[in-house]
Amino acid sequence: MLPPLTRLLLGLLPLVPAPLLADMSFDEMMHEKEVEERSLTEQEFAAVQRRLEAEREEERRRLAQQEHEARLRQEAERQRLAARPLGERLVEARCSSCHPLEQVVAARHSRPGWHLTMARMHYWHGAELTWAEHGVIVDHLTQTQPATTRQSMIEYAVLAALLTAPLALWLRQQRQRNRK
Numbered sequence: 001m002l003p004p005l006t007r008l009l010l011g012l013l014p015l016v017p018a019p020l021l022a023d024m025s026f027d028e029m030m031h032e033k034e035v036e037e038r039s040l041t042e043q044e045f046a047a048v049q050r051r052l053e054a055e056r057e058e059e060r061r062r063l064a065q066q067e068h069e070a071r072l073r074q075e076a077e078r079q080r081l082a083a084r085p086l087g088e089r090l091v092e093a094r095c096s097s098c099h100p101l102e103q104v105v106a107a108r109h110s111r112p113g114w115h116l117t118m119a120r121m122h123y124w125h126g127a128e129l130t131w132a133e134h135g136v137i138v139d140h141l142t143q144t145q146p147a148t149t150r151q152s153m154i155e156y157a158v159l160a161a162l163l164t165a166p167l168a169l170w171l172r173q174q175r176q177r178n179r180k
């Protein structure tokens with residue numbers, strides 16, 4: 001256990017000015033402090049401000065350029081969309097509410113096949129279409145998504161069967177009636 005006086009002196013040690021401990025004069029210490037805290041000269045201040053202003057200006061220019069490019073892209077996209085064939089735009093507007101457009105794009109049909117598909121969409125599923133739109137869409141899809149040969153043959157055969165079925169029925173009825 002240290003004697004009380006020594007303890008008191010040790011406790012006061014942190015309060016001794018740094019220069020005394022660091023072998024530095026009081027003047028020297030004040031000078032150091034001054035150098036650290038010296039405010040910027042007017043020229044330096046102006047230079048910093050100019051640099052900040054230039055950076056802000058550069059940022060503004062960059063943003064304006066980006067905005068300009070985005071507007072150009074939007075306009076180009078709008079023109080591209082507007083320049084597409086009417087059929088393509090109609091399909092997009094009328095045929096994408098119930099199933100994804102990809103399902104329509106993936107399908108291939110002959111002309112009668114597209115007529116039948118469209119009729120099914122209209123009368124069976126309730127797709128809203130005018131006759132004019134029906135025609136435009138069928139023209140467009142027949143051109144851009146034609147059937148393979150095999151599918152064409154099947155669809156024409158189905159169509160022929162559908163068209164001749166009433167005739168065949170009528171003929172059979174006639175024959176039965178004649179037999180009686």
Ligand code: HEC
Pocket residue numbers: 091094095096097098099103104107108117118120121125126127128129137
């Ligand atoms: C009211 C809802 C509805 C709308 C609108 C609609 N569809 Fe469909 N579509 C269906 C349903 C339900 C099916 C699946 C059952 C079927 O094939 O009948 C289907 C299936 C299809 C198929 C796949 C079967 C096939 O025959 O290849 C195609 C292609 C198709 N639709 C095209 C169209 C086109 C083109 C339009 C725009 C004129 C359209 N759909 C609009 C409901 C709709």
